[in-house]
Amino acid sequence: MSVTDVPVPTSDDVAAAADRIRGHVRRTPLVEVASGTFGVGAPLVLKLELLQHSGSFKPRGVFNRALTQDVPSAGLVIASGGNAALALLHVGERLGHAVEVFVPETAPAVKIAKLRRHGARVHQAGRDFAEAVVASEHRAAETGALLMHAYDQMEVVAGQGTVGLELGKQCPDVDTVLVACGGGGLAGGIAAWFDRRVRVVAVEASGSPTLAASRAAGERVTISVGGVAADALGASRIGAIAWEIARRAIDEVVVVPGEAILDARRRLWDELRICAEPGAAAPLAALVGGGYVPEAYERVAVIVCGGNSDPASLS
Known part of the structure; x- marks a missing residue:
């Protein structure tokens, strides 16, 4: 693997981001669950980031x-499977910026409906996230809007890393963090913050194992994506920033099947009445299915990163 000149955020960048966004985001809670919960033979802590704005x-x-x-009068534009678009809508409302979003045809109806309900300009463009990105780039060039990327910009990755910063303050003795990985913004940001002081395990869905495939190839590769978590974890290529961080600071990648994700999602609901979206249940699926087995001494934290899902799908 050759060294590249892709700039990546440091822990200092994450700390600066935390100061900058304080007052704009919630400090999401940590929930402790006893050994045996979810059928996992170890105590866990869950970081409930699904309770974040949007x-x-x-x-x-x-x-x-x-x-x-400097945000131009044309505002902000983004491509997203749904969650980044909802986040952009919230940010635009808070900061007074116009917002335009491009979502693939596979985006969940519940997310599209929420965007339109709040007045967002929503365009369904392309069969997958990559095609929606191209459409958003064309739109930004046409209108002069500030282009936002769902996971592959320095400021975005540093901001996502504040989840790890908060977790470290809430649980100073954490040994291992399990976090879902799609394009890698959240996993990369958390790994950038901890910088090998804490073990970071990225968990991918079998339908979109972008980081695992790239590690196997020794370089970033493009894959076909699908499966139950494709709306949130359906990037066809790991982000360049996350790839650089992963090579030095993500300790392990676990790939879990869709059935295990749905099982973990059901367990979150049955045990704690947490309605997580499928992608957010992937880290717990790694524990429930045995893809990751903690040592007796490990203090394990699971990031439950999103809840934009139809509760009726749990019935």
Whole structure:
């Protein structure tokens, strides 16, 4: 693997982001669960980032980028499977910026409906996230709007890393963090913050194992994506920033099947009445399914990163 010149955020960048976005985001709670809960033979702590504004961790990175740039009158534009678009809508409302979003045809109806209900200009463009990105880039060039990326911009990744900063303050003795990985903004940001002081395990859905495939190839590769968590974890290529961080600071990648994700999602509901979206249940699925087995001494934290899902799907 060759060294590249892709700039990546440091722990100092994450700390600066935390100062910048304070007052704009929630400090989400940590819940302790006893050994045996979910069928996992170890005590866990759950970081409930699904309680963040707009229902996911995404506002952290979007706020950080919007607050460090000169936003033109044309406003902000983004491509998203849904969560980053909802975050951008929230940020635009808070900061007074116009917002335009591009979502793929596979975006969940519940997320599109929420965007339109709040007055967002929503365009369904392309069969997948990559095609929606191209459409958003064309729109930004046409209108002069500030282009936001769902996971592959320095300010965005640093903002997402504030989840790890908060977790470290709430649980100073944490040994291992399990976090879902799609494009890698959240996993990369958390790994950038801890910088090997804490073990970071990225968990991917079998339908979109972008980081695992790239590690196997020794370089970033593009894959076909699908499966139950494709709306949130459906990037076809790991972000360049996350890839650089992962090579030195993400200790392990676990790939879990869709059935395990749905099982973990059901267990979150049955045990704690937490309605997580499928992608957010992936880290717990790694524990429930045995993809990751903690040592006896490990203090394990699970990031539950999103809750934009139809509760009726749990019935």
